[in-house]
Amino acid sequence: MESELKEMLIDLDTLKRSLPDSSLLASIDMMQSRVEHLTDLAKCAPARRSKVKDMSAEVVDSNPYSRLMALQRMGIVKNYERIREFSVAIVGIGGVGSVAAEMLTRCGIGRLLLYDYDKVELANMNRLFFRPEQVGMTKTDAAVQTLSDINPDVVLEAMYGCSCDPYSSLVKDHQMDDSYTLNITTLQGFETFTSSLKNKTFCPSKEGSGVDLVLSCVDNYEARMVVNQACNEMNQTWMESGVSEDAVSGHIQLLVPGETACFACAPPLVVASGVDERTLKREGVCAASLPTTMGVVAGLLVQNTLKYVLKFGQVSPYLGYNALKDYFPTMEMKPNPQCSNTACLDRQKEYILAKPARDAAAAKAKKDEVLVPECPVHDDNEWNISVVDDSEPITADASSSDTLPEGLVRELPTADEFQKPCDPQEMIDSVDDLDELRKQLEALNAD
Amino acid sequence: MESELKEMLIDLDTLKRSLPDSSLLASIDMMQSRVEHLTDLAKCAPARRSKVKDMSAEVVDSNPYSRLMALQRMGIVKNYERIREFSVAIVGIGGVGSVAAEMLTRCGIGRLLLYDYDKVELANMNRLFFRPEQVGMTKTDAAVQTLSDINPDVVLEAMYGCSCDPYSSLVKDHQMDDSYTLNITTLQGFETFTSSLKNKTFCPSKEGSGVDLVLSCVDNYEARMVVNQACNEMNQTWMESGVSEDAVSGHIQLLVPGETACFACAPPLVVASGVDERTLKREGVCAASLPTTMGVVAGLLVQNTLKYVLKFGQVSPYLGYNALKDYFPTMEMKPNPQCSNTACLDRQKEYILAKPARDAAAAKAKKDEVLVPECPVHDDNEWNISVVDDSEPITADASSSDTLPEGLVRELPTADEFQKPCDPQEMIDSVDDLDELRKQLEALNAD
Numbered sequence: 104m105e106s107e108l109k110e111m112l113i114d115l116d117t118l119k120r121s122l123p124d125s126s127l128l129a130s131i132d133m134m135q136s137r138v139e140h141l142t143d144l145a146k147c148a149p150a151r152r153s154k155v156k157d158m159s160a161e162v163v164d165s166n167p168y169s170r171l172m173a174l175q176r177m178g179i180v181k182n183y184e185r186i187r188e189f190s191v192a193i194v195g196i197g198g199v200g201s202v203a204a205e206m207l208t209r210c211g212i213g214r215l216l217l218y219d220y221d222k223v224e225l226a227n228m229n230r231l232f233f234r235p236e237q238v239g240m241t242k243t244d245a246a247v248q249t250l251s252d253i254n255p256d257v258v259l260e261a262m263y264g265c266s267c268d269p270y271s272s273l274v275k276d277h278q279m280d281d282s283y284t285l286n287i288t289t290l291q292g293f294e295t296f297t298s299s300l301k302n303k304t305f306c307p308s309k310e311g312s313g314v315d316l317v318l319s320c321v322d323n324y325e326a327r328m329v330v331n332q333a334c335n336e337m338n339q340t341w342m343e344s345g346v347s348e349d350a351v352s353g354h355i356q357l358l359v360p361g362e363t364a365c366f367a368c369a370p371p372l373v374v375a376s377g378v379d380e381r382t383l384k385r386e387g388v389c390a391a392s393l394p395t396t397m398g399v400v401a402g403l404l405v406q407n408t409l410k411y412v413l414k415f416g417q418v419s420p421y422l423g424y425n426a427l428k429d430y431f432p433t434m435e436m437k438p439n440p441q442c443s444n445t446a447c448l449d450r451q452k453e454y455i456l457a458k459p460a461r462d463a464a465a466a467k468a469k470k471d472e473v474l475v476p477e478c479p480v481h482d483d484n485e486w487n488i489s490v491v492d493d494s495e496p497i498t499a500d501a502s503s504s505d506t507l508p509e510g511l512v513r514e515l516p517t518a519d520e521f522q523k524p525c526d527p528q529e530m531i532d533s534v535d536d537l538d539e540l541r542k543q544l545e546a547l548n549a550d
Numbered sequence: 551m552e553s554e555l556k557e558m559l560i561d562l563d564t565l566k567r568s569l570p571d572s573s574l575l576a577s578i579d580m581m582q583s584r585v586e587h588l589t590d591l592a593k594c595a596p597a598r599r600s601k602v603k604d605m606s607a608e609v610v611d612s613n614p615y616s617r618l619m620a621l622q623r624m625g626i627v628k629n630y631e632r633i634r635e636f637s638v639a640i641v642g643i644g645g646v647g648s649v650a651a652e653m654l655t656r657c658g659i660g661r662l663l664l665y666d667y668d669k670v671e672l673a674n675m676n677r678l679f680f681r682p683e684q685v686g687m688t689k690t691d692a693a694v695q696t697l698s699d700i701n702p703d704v705v706l707e708a709m710y711g712c713s714c715d716p717y718s719s720l721v722k723d724h725q726m727d728d729s730y731t732l733n734i735t736t737l738q739g740f741e742t743f744t745s746s747l748k749n750k751t752f753c754p755s756k757e758g759s760g761v762d763l764v765l766s767c768v769d770n771y772e773a774r775m776v777v778n779q780a781c782n783e784m785n786q787t788w789m790e791s792g793v794s795e796d797a798v799s800g801h802i803q804l805l806v807p808g809e810t811a812c813f814a815c816a817p818p819l820v821v822a823s824g825v826d827e828r829t830l831k832r833e834g835v836c837a838a839s840l841p842t843t844m845g846v847v848a849g850l851l852v853q854n855t856l857k858y859v860l861k862f863g864q865v866s867p868y869l870g871y872n873a874l875k876d877y878f879p880t881m882e883m884k885p886n887p888q889c890s891n892t893a894c895l896d897r898q899k900e901y902i903l904a905k906p907a908r909d910a911a912a913a914k915a916k917k918d919e920v921l922v923p924e925c926p927v928h929d930d931n932e933w934n935i936s937v938v939d940d941s942e943p944i945t946a947d948a949s950s951s952d953t954l955p956e957g958l959v960r961e962l963p964t965a966d967e968f969q970k971p972c973d974p975q976e977m978i979d980s981v982d983d984l985d986e987l988r989k990q991l992e993a994l995n996a997d
Contacts, residue, residue, distance in 0.1 A: 416874030
């Protein structure tokens, strides 16, 4: 804009000198002062920070990474700069996904893939991230706009659908047409989604898919099942997140195909206090939401993402958040050998078959650790105290439903529970005679 | 800017018609197309949303409060719109305070008082909220700029010091001079701070001070002691928050003068894994920080603020966050009858003296509740199940230090522990004879 205005000034000057008489000079002078004023206004427009080649640990106010690189000196993370090698996909750029994207961007993640098919509305302003002036933009466009200003070092890929080449429409800096939004629950959307996850241009040497982790930040069951299907098929580790319709509870969950329960292995868990989702989706009725609950869930999700990719602390298999009581239930879930998802069953078989190789690798790692001992947290351990994990993981089938930790309930019954054969003795016990049973059946039919 | 450009177009048109010959028409046409292009660019500049008179529960995309008003329909909050009556003061607009301010702004809080004396630096970009283009602005100015764009309904008062009338410099929309920043740990800063808390212009009928809650989001012990002093003197309920120097733990705490421990009652608690603060403040060494930990702490802090002012759920007396293990210790602390803060002792006396009145009010409230029963969560309670809180609050003195919940440690020893008289028998038991004691003393002196 400033260069355009500068050229305007030159044009006006040329015009002034070409004028045959001086009667119009005053009007041109006025236009010149107008352009000068506009130049001043344009200078107030934000200037972007330039890209940084290497992450520096130097403690100066101008270093955007000093407080992150300090995690190395504090002994929390071994090699923070490795974060630039990682790709994370975020499905759903709403109240949780947008904040997760901002946190990862500020942490200097290598590459972010963003998926959404929705537009920014004023009704989203009760959650963090989007600003009123972005109303009407697609959420992916608005996110790319904000995130690229915050940290130009992060490679941002916003995914839209309906294109033969999914990479033809990446990182656009203009407002998108409706037809470019991506709904992963459509057949074509699903294909665009999985092919974008497989693209390894960013880090060709990476094993597996082109991303290190998929974060599901969607707001409905169907989209979660689609992410689950894609990740089971691709053997892709992912994390699920959710916030209840009454805005006062949420959860995050780690899903490793074959190793942990997949999203289809068991009915989804909710932190108690949730309201039945089906009663809320009526026309004219909207779910409640709070920037606090969504900010906490996004923070816990990205904290676990950092722990997972940078290998520090313990990644939570499941962590709930009950905002009314500040209660955080946690648990583990093993996969369901009767899971309805065939890709999950394939991953489970592979996981069992790979057990000897896994055990050998673990034994070798342990041996190497003994040979090259790491610096222990405590220099001496006179009493040989060691931490033992005595928590029992839960197998993700219906029989284990009564072993859920306090404060957690299942959102839906399992298919198994519907199909469970009735115990004839129990039936006899509960119904006094056949006449009574007949009466009950008649009453049911009359409803 | 757009109006200026429109007038430019008119000027150019007038000039065109005044020209004696057509030789200069082409150059004016070119200028006109330039101005048209500039107009397009200027249209991309942000437009602010207009103020809203009443909070509407209407479910339309253009309603910024629909998802918050839904909390009423869900039975979470009785009267959400009351949030517009409340004033919250946030001391310290850093990694936690700025996010807390944004959350409260998006929730539509009535009035926010913001205090900070620092400027935005690129080194702050690893936490949420501030943007690179705000580098060099005071944090309060930058916060007011961002927050007033997000929600113009919130009354924002950014506090700077060094002014006789603390209200002469409120809500400035230009960049501030250095001399206008507020450091509450100075004598004049403290006076400005307390007088701003006492101002009741926003809600003259309010009992007590002019604010409903003070949130401490500062990063050092001295500033926390200043907030503690001001709140003890004013009998002002406040919440404390903090994040460890290694970025992987944090806490929030509710402080009700006379009723709970004040900040001087006991050495501050930290979630284990914290690093000794004194070793970190050396020159050229900076503390680590993460947007995740700070976002979680801000979310928990504002969630408890909402629960406190809107009277729903349970406000946590103390809640810790250990990010490495996703562990959240909680506890209660009674005031220390030997607290070194005299204002705290005054509040403790008042609290004890007011016990009969408090008991009578509680009995009356219980009686009223029986007369007008509220809708229970469960319609029937066949087995008369009720929730009993069996947690024992801890008295905030040194003797209770071994009753801290798992994962919590005290940051410093109490003064009492330093002054504890030695048990002579213990001394004799531990030292075999006087010669041995002399040798030990000599060894100590030789160091």
